[in-house]
Amino acid sequence: MFRSTISDQDRDLVMMVRDLVRQEIAPKAVLYDAQGNENFDWSAIDLLAEHNLLAPSIPREYGGRGVGHLTTVMIYEEIAAACAGVAAAAAANMHAVSPLITSGTEAQRQEFLTQLTSGKARLGALAMTENRPNLNISVENSQVEILSSSVTGHWQDDCLIINGFKDYVVNGQVGSFITLLVSLDHIEKKSGLQIVILPLSLPGIRVGAIRQKIGLKYCNSCEIIFENVKVEPRYIIGKPGSGFLIFMQNLDRMVPYASAISLGVARAAYETALAISKKRYIMGRPSFEESAVSFALVDMAAQLNAARQSVYLASWLIDHELDSSQASSKSKILSGRAAHEISSKAMEIVGGRAYIKGYPSEIYLRDAEMLSIVDGSEQFHKSLIAALL
């Protein structure tokens, strides 16, 4: 249904990406997983940059492809089906520039958006999560509130001086710029939050611990430390104290990107299990001919399809500037479950070799585990939906 709402040109683009990543990225997925993020391998990012796929929704006037949200999630599903870690690094770009697209100034857009459309391998990062102490989010009386952020800022003339930590930042060590939420220390609650975008080379910004993850291993993830970083007005997004509003607007827009990565993982796990079930002989015939196996595959295909429709619906609502809050969170829940359940069932169908390290099936399961938490756990999204009921 939704596929028919994208243009022929966008459909061709999605198909081009499918072929490209099948040929160039999928064959390296096991290697990327084994390498982890110790020495970031730029080859996949080079390829995406060359085809202007680092952040497909960046408007054409800034050199981007200017495609809608729905087309972008289809592209991310294709990349994730080849390698979820590469898709996570690319999706972090859209996360980083999303507040700029909705609320940035012309000068900010020119400075940062064009970095991701130049044809050169560049990455952006979005830093919201904190570890010490946690970003304090509360859902009370049907109101979602971000109470504080442990990165704090105080005004010094017209500049913000910021200090603190962010954690798990995808592209933090290898990116060129970072978008983050800051708590203004003299104002309380919602009006005391600010979003800023900063070159990662700014004095006072440094990389802390590199996070060794069990899944999405291609993408680099780390702690970022801010020490008396001087934020000039040109790096401040929106009016003073507008951070909460911009964050909530963008949360709905960002979540379907993570959901699309889950779809890619679920699809790859399902397709692997289907192919193997038709080749693997058990008691003289392919395991697919056992209804226990073929019915399980039908259930997997149906679950994947339902999850995909939920991601498409959320993205379609965003493209039509309609309220997508519930749909975005529901897409995250359904696609996260699909990735988890399908990759687990797929291992069972593939059998013993699925449990051998380096075989794709075990990578899908580890990637799926990470995806259920990235961009908010199922419980967090349920609490967002419940607040809106």
Ligand SMILES: Cc1cc2nc3c(=O)[nH]c(=O)nc-3n(C[C@H](O)[C@H](O)[C@H](O)COP(=O)(O)OP(=O)(O)OC[C@H]3O[C@@H](n4cnc5c(N)ncnc54)[C@H](O)[C@@H]3O)c2cc1C
């Ligand atoms: C690989 C990876 C990459 C990431 N990349 C980034 C990034 O680039 N930028 C960034 O800012 N962050 C990033 N994150 C952080 C990620 O988005 C958070 O880990 C996630 O949102 C969960 O937040 P938390 O870790 O603070 O867990 P918490 O919010 O503390 O949740 C912990 C657990 O508590 C439970 N819980 C949470 N909320 C509720 C609730 N309302 N009701 C009931 N139970 C609840 C759930 O079981 C949840 O799993 C990344 C994380 C990982 C693992």
